[in-house]
Amino acid sequence: MIRHLAVAALATAATAALLPGAAQAAPAGLAQPGARPGAAVTAARPAPAAAPFARLTLTLTGDRAAGRAAALTLTCGPVGGTHPAAPEVCAALKKTGGNVFGLPPRDGFLCTAEYRPVVAAATGYWGKRRIADRKTFGNACQLGIEAGTIFTPARS
Template identity: 45%
Template sequence: MRNTARWATTLALTATAVCGPLTGAALAGPAGAPASLYAPSALVLTLGRGDSAAVATPQRAVTLSCAPTASGTHPAAALACAELRGAGGDLEALTARDDVSCTKEYDPVVVTVDGVWQGKRVSYERTFGNECVKNSYGMSVFTF
């Protein structure tokens, strides 16, 4: 139960820090005009050990903002944003690469993604068999 509470607290604090400033962004310009021509794209990606986010032990959390430019604490923000744009923001479309061979060792890791992609709410969770399998999906989005 303590891990679940810690995981939830970590996710909530990170999401608030990244997405909180976005809530008023559409009204920030003069006379109600948008402050930016770009729809907001800001995500919080988390990684934990376990079969699901509810029981996972938190390991890492990174932020990724893709509009108007790539930024955040993600180690390859520009590549991750380009990959997400190529997939139309569909995290399910990221598939395993053929050039990676992973062992069949079962040491589950769970990735969650929460935030906003081009103005639309995103909530995603996926459990991978091990770290190698996670890193084989896409090129850079899940490698943090």
């Protein structure tokens, strides 16, 4: 019995030296009444971070005079990326099931009739569905009306 306790104490010291944070956990045979002798000591490992539910790259080409960034990244679930209005955009995309061009048009905006085409594209995934959508708009104003804040975040 004494020999068994000495081996358990040595195992605890070795585990504490090799695994940070294991010093607080005593061997199962010593710490828990009724545990079987020689039970393995396991250190708790942190759970791996979950992959985001959605990950998109949003790009604009054409109409460089509008001064928009060429590409934005967006992750949803958890919300993140370089998009300045990520929480709002993730909420809007959730309503459309990830359909980037499926939002209802915004009201109260008027656009000029000039033709300065803007191509908006979204690539990545929404859940398990691969996204590779692209649409050409007559100008940046039309993009803002039809695609909401997904490609044209509101400026404060």
